[in-house]
Amino acid sequence: MKAKLSILITMMVMLFGTLGFSQISPAKIHASDSQDSTYKRIKERGYITLGTSPDYAPYEFQTTQNGKSTDVGMDISIAKKIAKDLGVKLKIKNMDFDSLLVGLQTHKVDMILAGMNPSPAREKSVDFSNVYYNGGQSILINKKDAGLYKDKSSFVNKKVAAQTGSIQYNLAKKQISGASVTGIEKGTDLILALQTNKVDGVVMEKPSAEAFAANNPSLKVIKGGFKLSGTDSSTAVALPKNSPVLKVHINSTIKEIKDQGLIPQYLKEAGSHLKSNTVNTSMSHYWKFFALGVGYTLLISVCSVFFGFLTGTLLAFMRLSKNKIFHAIAVAYIEFVRGTPLMVQLMFVYFGLGLFVNLPALTAGIIAVSLNSGAYVAEVIRGGINSIDKGQTEAAQSLGLSSRDQMRFVIMPQALKNIWPALGNEFISLIKESSIVSIIGVTDLIYQLKIVQSDTYRGVAPIVVAMVLYFVMTFSLSKVLEHYEGKFNHA
């Protein structure tokens, strides 16, 4: 299944470990077998937090119930039963699939059900319950090609796609001889590639393939015919290392589900949500999703522009300061922040600082984007201040103005006018770059775009809508900035 970025994230967690972060809470991470702190915490709080990534029907996906977007699917049904059997409430935390394992290790969530495959690599960092479902692997093709393909052996000299870094991808690489294999990130994009004839077949887990085919009359599922090892298509619940009591409880729930044959019932229920989801796939039907996304994107952008500007101004003054320590701190900060990707900074704030303070994803997102933007704004402001003729400072000095008043009434107003276009650039790119917060589950426009894509099985239309919405936001901002630029010129 999906693995992609989790390697990077795992490395980050290991880095925190070597830095001594893990020693802060050794009891939590290295609990001895006799005391299961996760279980204890769940019972004390009265709820268990499920981490999942709702873009993988029929395992987990979102549907609109009573005007509210809710997670549904087989995994959600199982999680509900686990919570019920434990006698606690269920809380669901949505995040990017790649972020789930780190979320578990940093106690943002207590368990993961996300169609996750208990691979040996993952078992190094987390524990797994018994397997609760074994779906098998299929190949999805266009119905019009039904006569051409029978199973994996029919794809000599053809193009096959699978999710990047997934088990299906490895199977296709190793077992479909003579075919060229493409990796694509998202399930919905895979379908898009197939429908637009970019590829001839898509290797996919059986239940997902069947869900796609059921909702899309132009698609057909054929059997894969892959040689599978024990865990290749199985899914299990991920839980923190050293949580034996919790594991026993979950395993007993799984056993019950199997004994009572509840899985087919769960799948059928998921299917009914899928049907109601796809009754109306027009974009206007999903306006609430997009509106919510725009709301969050604007919230993050406005906060980050504000705090980014404050941080940037502070850093610019520190860098221009004669005080060597301030200067050095500012230089180091600016160089480091500009020299590392925003995505890594975001993960550092959310998961890294998350070891000390439990920051909600939205707050973490605003902090990361603000701190990042601050570094760039600082350089813009510094450039603006340096661009003002020395004579201005001298004239202000000779009138006896304090250095603060010189800055406030003489230098900054002129600098601001000079750097206005550059600041505008920075703020416009901030709106766009804020989209990275979707990886930690902030429901911004990009996040909603993905949800609508997986809900409607339509790839392009939501992209177009999101693109137009981003453009409307950035264009409005640039008009506002233009208005104020005019004001500087005393016109």
Place this chain on the structure above:
Amino acid sequence: MPKELIKIENLTKKFGENTILKNISAVVNEGDVISVVGPSGAGKSTFLRCITLLEKPSGGNVFLEGDNLVGKSDKELEQVRQKVGMVFQNFNLFPNLSVLQNLTLAPIKVKKTNEAQAKKEALALLEQVGLADKADAYPESLSGGQKQRVAIARALAMKPDVMLFDEPTSALDPEMVGEVLDVMKQLAKDGMTMVVVTHEMGFAKSVSNQVWFMENADIQEKTEPNQFFEQPTTERAQEFLSKILES
């Protein structure tokens, strides 16, 4: 005995290995109008800027009304600089503020004059320099001569005890020099103490009561204007004057 306003003692300024001012001592008394003349690169502007410590002297002392400015902190200098008006070659008006605001900024922020009073005084000063109608204009819309008159008014708004002029007419078109000099002549007449670095020999001769001739990082002569222009004592001053008169 006239009151001693500025006393300069063994003033030295070096930029790296370059000595710009060498061990200069001089006194400015109340009511003096002193023209500082000399060839380019003699250190005239640096000398003027050292008086208000816009340049930090490398050695020596500068006393303003008996108070030594050398060694004062930036904060303490703010207090002192209000007493010394400075007019620059390039005007250095604040382009983000209107003419009136250029004049009222420092009185309001530094002297804590209330706004109405500051405006009233500023308008009177603009009247004095003949620019009352430009109060709400922005500097970019003014001619060079008008800018410099505003700059003079801005310095006067702080009611300084002494005014320093750093080549106030050098950046002006020839036809605008007159209007600025007229304002300065009127100031001198009104009894303002002035130190003027200038190339305008006519002004030096007719308005000032002393001419300081600078060359080679030092003041070579301090004399009355008539004597300086008719019988300069040093060979260097003679050379300088003959070059000026040739052109």
